Amino acid sequence: MRLRNPFGRKPKEFPSHLWTQCPSCGEMLFNKQLERNHNVCQKCGHHFKLDAAGRVELLADARSFTETDADIVSSDPLGFVDSKPYPERIAAAQAKTGHKDAVLTGDATISAIPIVLAVMDFEFMGGSMGSVVGEKLTRAAERAFAERKPLVIVSASGGARMQEGTIALMQLAKTVAALARLDEARIPFISVLTDPTTGGVLASFASLGDIVLAEPGALIGFSGARVTSETIGEKLPKGFQRAEFLVEHGFVDQVVPRTQLKERIAFFLNAFRIAGQDLRWSL
Amino acid sequence: MLDRIVRTRRAGEGNGHLAIEAGLVTDATQLAAGRPTAWQAVQTARNIARPHAVEIIGRVFDRFQELHGDRAFRDDPAIVGGIAELAGRPVMIVAQQKGASTEENIQRNFGMPYPEGYRKGMRLYRLAEKFHLPLVTLVDTPGAYPGPEAEERGQAEAIASSIQLMTRLATPIVVVVLGEGGSGGALALGVGDVVLALENATYSVISPEGCAAILWRSASEAERAAAAMKLAGPDLLETGVVDALIREPAGGAHTDHDATAAAIKTALIAQVERLARVPIADLLSLRYERFRAFGTIVEPSGGQAPAPPRPWWRRILSSAIRNPTAGGES
Ligand SMILES: [Zn+2]
Ligand SMILES: [Zn+2]
Numbered sequence: 001m002r003l004r005n006p007f008g009r010k011p012k013e014f015p016s017h018l019w020t021q022c023p024s025c026g027e028m029l030f031n032k033q034l035e036r037n038h039n040v041c042q043k044c045g046h047h048f049k050l051d052a053a054g055r056v057e058l059l060a061d062a063r064s065f066t067e068t069d070a071d072i073v074s075s076d077p078l079g080f081v082d083s084k085p086y087p088e089r090i091a092a093a094q095a096k097t098g099h100k101d102a103v104l105t106g107d108a109t110i111s112a113i114p115i116v117l118a119v120m121d122f123e124f125m126g127g128s129m130g131s132v133v134g135e136k137l138t139r140a141a142e143r144a145f146a147e148r149k150p151l152v153i154v155s156a157s158g159g160a161r162m163q164e165g166t167i168a169l170m171q172l173a174k175t176v177a178a179l180a181r182l183d184e185a186r187i188p189f190i191s192v193l194t195d196p197t198t199g200g201v202l203a204s205f206a207s208l209g210d211i212v213l214a215e216p217g218a219l220i221g222f223s224g225a226r227v228t229s230e231t232i233g234e235k236l237p238k239g240f241q242r243a244e245f246l247v248e249h250g251f252v253d254q255v256v257p258r259t260q261l262k263e264r265i266a267f268f269l270n271a272f273r274i275a276g277q278d279l280r281w282s283l
Numbered sequence: 284m285l286d287r288i289v290r291t292r293r294a295g296e297g298n299g300h301l302a303i304e305a306g307l308v309t310d311a312t313q314l315a316a317g318r319p320t321a322w323q324a325v326q327t328a329r330n331i332a333r334p335h336a337v338e339i340i341g342r343v344f345d346r347f348q349e350l351h352g353d354r355a356f357r358d359d360p361a362i363v364g365g366i367a368e369l370a371g372r373p374v375m376i377v378a379q380q381k382g383a384s385t386e387e388n389i390q391r392n393f394g395m396p397y398p399e400g401y402r403k404g405m406r407l408y409r410l411a412e413k414f415h416l417p418l419v420t421l422v423d424t425p426g427a428y429p430g431p432e433a434e435e436r437g438q439a440e441a442i443a444s445s446i447q448l449m450t451r452l453a454t455p456i457v458v459v460v461l462g463e464g465g466s467g468g469a470l471a472l473g474v475g476d477v478v479l480a481l482e483n484a485t486y487s488v489i490s491p492e493g494c495a496a497i498l499w500r501s502a503s504e505a506e507r508a509a510a511a512m513k514l515a516g517p518d519l520l521e522t523g524v525v526d527a528l529i530r531e532p533a534g535g536a537h538t539d540h541d542a543t544a545a546a547i548k549t550a551l552i553a554q555v556e557r558l559a560r561v562p563i564a565d566l567l568s569l570r571y572e573r574f575r576a577f578g579t580i581v582e583p584s585g586g587q588a589p590a591p592p593r594p595w596w597r598r599i600l601s602s603a604i605r606n607p608t609a610g611g612e613s
Contacts, residue, residue: 069582077522077579078513082498131578138575160466160488162498165512166524169488170577172467173474176443177450177571184451200488202439203427203467208447222439222467223429227493231430241434251437 022046038258047215047258049195051097052104052121055154059262060108060117067106068143069136074101077131078165086163093124101132102157105140110152111266113273116144119154122196127157129201130164134171137205141178141189150188150269151179155206159199172204179208188272190265193220193243193252207251211268213261214243214252306546308482308528311517319483322506324515325491327483328462329425332537334544335394336363336378336421336461342544343551344369344376350410352403356436359400361392361424364407366416370552372559375411377404377472378421381462394463395428398441401471405445412454417555420472423461425490427468442471449474450574455558455566457551460484460525461536476561476570477554480516480525481536481543487514523577 014021020029024046034041038058039048050058056065073090080086094100102124108117118140120127129137137153144151160168182189191209193202196219203222206212214220221228221241229236239245246252256264308314319327327333340347344367351358364377379396382388396404404420411418427438446467449456456475464473464486473486480486487494491509492502499508509515519525529546532539558566 071584072580072582075579075581078511080511082508082511131580135578135580162489162494162512164579165488165522166464166486166514166519167522167577167579169466169470169486170524170574172443172470173446173450173574174577176447177474177574180447180451181571200467203442204446205443207437207440207443221434222427222442223434227429228431228434231428236431240431249435249437251440 020048040258045216045257047195047217049122049156050258051123052099052119055119056104056106056108056117058258059110059119059152059154059265061110061112064109065106065117066108067104069105069139071100072132072135074130074132074164076163077167078163080163080165082163089125089163097121097124099124101136102127102129103133103136105136107143107149110262110269113150113266113269115150115152115269116140116147117152117154120156120201122156122158125161127155127201128159128161128168129157129171130161130168131171133157133161134168134174137175138178141175141182144187144189145178145181145185148185148187150190150272151182152190152192152265153205153209154192154194155197155201156194157197157199157201157206159201159203169200172200175205176208179205183208183210188269190268192261192265193246194218196220198222198224198241210272212252213254213256213264214246215258215261216243216255218243220246220252306530307479307550308530309520309526311520314482314517314528318517319515321485321509321513321515321518322491324483324485325505325509327535327537328485330535330537331381331383331388333462334536334540335383336380336423338383338540339421339461339544339547340367340376340378342541343548344374345371347376350407353399353406355402356399359392359397359403360390361394361396361428362400362403364403369417369419369548369555372555373416374555375407375416375418376421377407377418379424379469379472381423392428394424395426396424396468396471397428397433398436398438401427401441401445404472405441405448408445408448408452412452415454417455417457417559418452418475419551419555420456420458420475421461422458422464422469422472422486424465424468425463426465427471439467442467445471446474450570451567453563453567455555455561456570457554457558459529459547459551460486465490474570474574476558476566476573477527478525479527479529479550479554480519481547482516482528482531483535484516485509485514486519486524487512 014028022041025044027043039050076086103120105118191212193214243255347367349365363380381394382391458475458478460480491505494508495504496502516528532542536543
């Protein structure tokens with residue numbers, strides 16, 4: 001309890017490029033060790049955010065990931081300017097993350113099972129879905145359909161990208177239409193919800209997995225908690241819109257600690273392959 | 284037949300066959316000069332005196348029989364659905380209903396559906412498919428209800444499932460946006476073979492107030508946010524989000540409910556008639572392509588994935604908007 005305040009002053013002997021304080025238990029964690037543990041606090045199990053590259057490393061077999069559609073970028077359809085022009089926001093996010101937009105897609109294997117893998121990156125404009133995210137996810141689903149491989153999408157997103165207006169909204173229909181084809185072909189789709197998964201992303205592909213898994217404590221909801229609390233004019237109960245809340249209310253199958261995520265996904269994919277008998281998706 | 288529908292959005296020529304129906308606007312230049320600002324459109328779309336779904340249903344269709352409930356939890360008054368006749372043809376109707384008074388707005392939850400409202404809609408979509416009834420949806424909502432009970436009952440899942448069901452529903456679907464097309468809560472009724480909108484309707488990814496609060500950090504910047512998001516009728520025609528606009532009486536739909544309903548009726552009869560002649564398999568693949576094509580991207584490599592062929596008019600349309608140099612889309 002000694003370092004309860006997550007924003008409290010750090011003692012001098014813990015420089016921040018080497019150490020991170022756990023906001024949950026207050027423990028000072030050595031960055032290198034935290035990274036080795038996939039950004040999970042070794043002491044209390046708190047899940048820090050994990051970027052797209054870390055996500056791929058966590059889930060894909062070593063050296064199995066081949067990125068696809070890596071160079072697609074947005075074209076600013078509306079000429080959108082708020083306090084900054086949209087292209088400047090994109091450029092800043094690209095510089096910060098080293099990626100072109102908020103999702104990485106590619107082919108990989110998980111415990112030797114070939115899959116199509118998509119991982120979202122919250123660091124890129126809040127993981128928001130515009131034309132690029134929508135296009136890459138749709139292509140990922142279409143490739144899974146064409147090659148009869150299971151699809152795994154790991155979400156981390158605040159929702160649709162406002163800077164692309166109604167065209168961003170249309171990505172909800174575009175992505176779920178592609179998933180409908182997978183569904184009809186009985187090709188498995190596993191949706192993994194991480195902190196946070198909200199708005200238009202949850203109201204489209206992320207909710208539609210054959211299996212929906214979530215990381216412990218992840219914020220998952222349709223409306224922002226602020227909007228919801230303003231709607232009723234009261235504070236929301238503790239744990240509202242957390243992963244465990246969604247399991248309790250029947251919208252997530254399991255809360256899975258990050259370190260067990262890969263083996264759990266492999267378990268379900270294997271089960272579906274055996275249940276299918278004719279190996280219809282595994283070729 | 285197939286060919287004619289694919290040309291729905293021939294850029295620069297208007298929307299081809301849709302123009303034959305009197306009153307439909309397929310090209311923004313056909314609208315009267317001095318078109319309203321985005322903010323004026325927002326105000327008009329929200330005008331409480333504007334004709335709402337129940338009133339439109341009463342004037343456009345005959346013998347409407349309302350159907351209630353999602354068979355799981357309750358009947359949501361913000362979604363009205365049922366079977367009626369459109370010029371003698373039985374159709375299924377699913378609509379969002381705002382109130383015409385404060386009292387009715389409270390009863391209808393201001394047109395903001397709960398998850399069970401979307402689930403009632405899905406039940407009726409399936410019923411339409413089962414008995415080969417064309418589906419007509421009327422969109423008019425500020426958005427899905429954002430309260431805690433809605434979260435507990437899976438608002439996001441209900442919307443996602445509803446959108447997905449519409450993308451593959453094996454019956455013709457005509458969507459008409461009457462007033463506010465508020466984000467995912469509107470899109471849950473908004474996936475169709477043809478999407479029409481009243482001239483002053485809006486359709487947006489988030490409310491102008493919500494967008495302003497997040498991007499400008501002040502809800503009072505809603506006017507600027509509305510303009511930036513391009514949510515008004517002529518913008519929606521340009522982006523292809525709607526196929527055609529239905530003209531409103533000169534002072535706006537709220538000044539003449541009869542004339543508004545008559546214009547909607549003319550448009551619906553023609554569209555349902557046309558779609559009913561298209562084989563379902565063609566309809567479904569065209570519906571897929573219609574939504575598949577949304578997006579404005581630049582792809583320097585020209586693409587690695589075997590994306591399905593995209594209609595040439597859509598490529599031209601999406602890359603020409605605002606960005607004449609962005610021709611690299613595949
Ligand atoms: Zn900890
Ligand atoms: Zn009236």
